[in-house]
Amino acid sequence: MDPATFFAASRVIIVAGKGGVGKTTVTAALARAAARQGRRALIVEVEGKSGLARMFGADDLGYDEITLAEAGDPPGSADVRARTLTSDEAMLEYLESHGLSRVAKRLVSSGAIDTLATAAPGIKDILVLGKVKQLERDTDVDLIVLDAPAAGHAITFLRSARGLLDAVKVGPIHNQAAEVMAMLTDADRCQVVLVTLPEETPVNELIETAYNLEDQVGVALGPVVVNGLYPDRPGLAVDPVTAAAEAGVGLREGEAEALAAAADFRRHRVELQTEQVARLAEELPLPQLRLPFLFGAELGPSELDLLAERLVDQLQTVVEAP
Amino acid sequence: MTTPRELVGTAEVIICTGSGGVGKTTVAAVLAMEGARQGRKTAVVTIDPAKRLADALGLEGLTNEPGRIEGDWPGELYALMLDTKSTFDALVTKYAADEAQAERILGNRFYTNISSALSATQEFMAMEKLYELHVESDFDLVVVDTPPTRNALDFLDAPGTLTRFLDHPLYKVVMTPTRGILKVASIATQAFLRTVAKVVGSDVIEDAIAFFQAFQGMEEGFRDRAHVVDELLTATETRFVLVASPRRDTLAEAVFFADALHEAGIEISALIVNRMHPRFAPGLAEAAGERAESLAGTAIGDHFANLADFQLIASREERHLDGLVGQVGDATVVRVPFLRTDVHDLAGLDELATYVVGN
Numbered sequence: 107m108d109p110a111t112f113f114a115a116s117r118v119i120i121v122a123g124k125g126g127v128g129k130t131t132v133t134a135a136l137a138r139a140a141a142r143q144g145r146r147a148l149i150v151e152v153e154g155k156s157g158l159a160r161m162f163g164a165d166d167l168g169y170d171e172i173t174l175a176e177a178g179d180p181p182g183s184a185d186v187r188a189r190t191l192t193s194d195e196a197m198l199e200y201l202e203s204h205g206l207s208r209v210a211k212r213l214v215s216s217g218a219i220d221t222l223a224t225a226a227p228g229i230k231d232i233l234v235l236g237k238v239k240q241l242e243r244d245t246d247v248d249l250i251v252l253d254a255p256a257a258g259h260a261i262t263f264l265r266s267a268r269g270l271l272d273a274v275k276v277g278p279i280h281n282q283a284a285e286v287m288a289m290l291t292d293a294d295r296c297q298v299v300l301v302t303l304p305e306e307t308p309v310n311e312l313i314e315t316a317y318n319l320e321d322q323v324g325v326a327l328g329p330v331v332v333n334g335l336y337p338d339r340p341g342l343a344v345d346p347v348t349a350a351a352e353a354g355v356g357l358r359e360g361e362a363e364a365l366a367a368a369a370d371f372r373r374h375r376v377e378l379q380t381e382q383v384a385r386l387a388e389e390l391p392l393p394q395l396r397l398p399f400l401f402g403a404e405l406g407p408s409e410l411d412l413l414a415e416r417l418v419d420q421l422q423t424v425v426e427a428p
Numbered sequence: 429m430t431t432p433r434e435l436v437g438t439a440e441v442i443i444c445t446g447s448g449g450v451g452k453t454t455v456a457a458v459l460a461m462e463g464a465r466q467g468r469k470t471a472v473v474t475i476d477p478a479k480r481l482a483d484a485l486g487l488e489g490l491t492n493e494p495g496r497i498e499g500d501w502p503g504e505l506y507a508l509m510l511d512t513k514s515t516f517d518a519l520v521t522k523y524a525a526d527e528a529q530a531e532r533i534l535g536n537r538f539y540t541n542i543s544s545a546l547s548a549t550q551e552f553m554a555m556e557k558l559y560e561l562h563v564e565s566d567f568d569l570v571v572v573d574t575p576p577t578r579n580a581l582d583f584l585d586a587p588g589t590l591t592r593f594l595d596h597p598l599y600k601v602v603m604t605p606t607r608g609i610l611k612v613a614s615i616a617t618q619a620f621l622r623t624v625a626k627v628v629g630s631d632v633i634e635d636a637i638a639f640f641q642a643f644q645g646m647e648e649g650f651r652d653r654a655h656v657v658d659e660l661l662t663a664t665e666t667r668f669v670l671v672a673s674p675r676r677d678t679l680a681e682a683v684f685f686a687d688a689l690h691e692a693g694i695e696i697s698a699l700i701v702n703r704m705h706p707r708f709a710p711g712l713a714e715a716a717g718e719r720a721e722s723l724a725g726t727a728i729g730d731h732f733a734n735l736a737d738f739q740l741i742a743s744r745e746e747r748h749l750d751g752l753v754g755q756v757g758d759a760t761v762v763r764v765p766f767l768r769t770d771v772h773d774l775a776g777l778d779e780l781a782t783y784v785v786g787n
Contacts, residue, residue, distance in 0.1 A: 124448065125447060125448025125449035126448060126449020126450060126675075126678070157676075157677045206627065209620065209623045209624065209627070213624070222628060222632070222636075225541065225628070225632045225633070225635060225636040226541075226628050227541050229628065273537075273629075273631070273632065274628055274631070274632060275629055275631060276629050277625075277626055277628060277629050279628050279629065280629060306770055306772070307770075339730040339731075339733060341726065341727030341729060341730025342731060342734055343727075344727040344728075346728060346731045349726065349727035349730075349731055350728045352726070352727065352728070353723060353726040353727070353728045355719075355723065355728055360709065364709030364735060365728075365732070365734075365735055367708050368706075368709075368731070368734050368738055370768070371706060371738075371768050372734055372738075374768040374769065375768060378769065401737040401738070401740050401741045402737075402740050402744075404676065404744070
């Protein structure tokens with residue numbers, strides 16, 4: 107797959123996965139990778155998490171767009187911007203733009219909006235997605251990367267349009283849901299990238315989510331990202347005492363045991379990870395992009411660049427899904 | 429300071445909380461198992477266990493009632509998986525004046541939405557189940573795992589959220605002067621509702637109104653129930669365990685969470701930091717990195733680089749934890765190592781218990 111083709115395939119990429127798998131990291135890395143391919147990227151965050159801006163070395167996000175990475179660094183790259191979207195703000199904006207600003211204020215101030223959200227579940231999600239749909243038309247942006255809500259919420263979130271189409275038969279919300287549905291199910295406009303860790307439970311959940319999203323929402327699934335793989339260290343296959351003797355190096359007291367224990371731990375974990383990656387490939391016929399576990403530094407701009415480069419490399423080598 | 433072992437021996441209710449993906453369910457299971465080890469009759473309520481752990485706990489039948497887990501312990505261990513809807517249905521049936529009222533509510537579409545889709549419901553029902561097991565059954569200890577929420581604090585507020593909600597149905601929030609039903613609602617209110625109906629469709633409004641009509645008379649019972657459930661959260665026999673992973677963002681969430689609980693008058697008894705990377709050779713920190721560099725390209729170089737990897741991540745995790753000291757009050761901080769295999773059976777829980785409670 108050509109990375110440029112991938113980043114131009116749709117204007118919206120929705121990144122989804124269970125809590126703790128590194129969904130926000132992948133969102134940031136994808137946006138940065140797109141920008142490095144010259145695509146102006148906008149990250150949309152819906153949970154008010156602070157980690158995202160920090161990865162770019164910036165402060166918190168708000169409802170207004172901020173620039174997280176300037177264009178031209180490195181040369182040829184476009185900028186990365188980001189903003190948050192909350193359902194209350196999206197609701198207000200939506201109603202106001204439909205000439206219902208008085209109702210909007212009363213709905214929010216009286217708390218009736220929560221009653222409504224219960225009466226028609228998904229109404230808040232649909233307004234957030236509706237806003238994304240509006241941003242999609244923004245000619246300032248080439249790619250929107252949406253950091254979707256975590257876990258089971260992701261399915262509920264993406265299924266909201268279909269659910270609302272059934273629950274609300276007429277009116278502007280119905281139209282909104284229909285338009286969002288049209289966006290979600292059009293592979294030329296939107297694709298979903300699912301993120302997982304190479305561990306049993308996250309892999310199970312990813313597979314289940316993938317099939318649910320395809321069956322119940324009809325979204326196009328992009329490659330899956332497997333995050334946090336221990337990089338390979340082939341020398342660990344050799345016993346440390348033998349390895350030290352081969353290199354003519356002396357080991358201090360206790361060192362051989364520590365090295366052996368560390369090697370055993372890593373080999374064992376790598377084995378588990380390899381099994382899970384293979385199982386994922388077998389049970390879910392989607393290309394995989396694999397990102398390394400970073401032992402060393404905190405995630406900052408340079409680590410993000412490393413992950414972005416890795417994504418681009420991986421996109422070049424993955425084979426299209428059968 | 430209370431150690432987790434003492435906590436399990438003395439508390440009557442333990443609430444495990446923390447952000448998603450940190451291993452709350454596993455920790456809850458370990459604590460419950462320790463309860464049984466100490467001879468107590470213990471129940472663990474899980475929300476969304478991983479399949480293999482559920483299998484290990486005998487939960488594959490998805491039962492909403494406690495099922496006994498046999499094991500080599502003097503006490504008794506029961507586990508159940510929360511079924512939000514059945515718990516809610518049971519509550520409705522309990523407080524309905526008669527069968528007809530219960531049926532009207534259970535069959536209402538708005539109710540179906542509340543009982544399955546509203547996020548506060550899951551938390552409320554977890555607390556409801558906890559109350560049921562604690563007060564209406566004879567368990568010595570009930571351990572509950574809280575649902576993964578967008579805002580980890582939601583469960584604290586859940587009973588309140590739901591009763592406020594039931595207490596302020598549409599006709600009330602649109603500020604009708606009387607508590608009458610819509611047909612006597614003011615003209616202004618009707619106009620407002622008509623506008624809202626234009627936005628979301630009239631079916632939605634009709635469902636909601638039908639629900640509130642059906643629910644009339646039950647608010648009192650629900651509110652009282654929510655009140656006693658709420659009281660249990662702040663009772664002295666109830667203890668909170670905060671579970672986190674040693675990542676900067678989840679620890680920051682944990683601190684935020686501890687603060688919020690503190691403001692609500694609740695202190696954390698223990699902070700369990702799960703999956704901390706092992707260090708292997710604490711004394712050899714710098715040496716490993718240097719030797720990895722000088723021996724790069726050889727097998728032993730790989731070994732030193734590997735050791736350096738783990739020491740780096742372990743130090744980083746320890747640094748994140750240091751930032752936490754003093755921010756979680758008197759809570760005991762328990763470090764649980766990342767193990768070479770994942771936990772999905774009773775033997776795995778046993779191994780984890782050696783770190784959580786120091787067996």
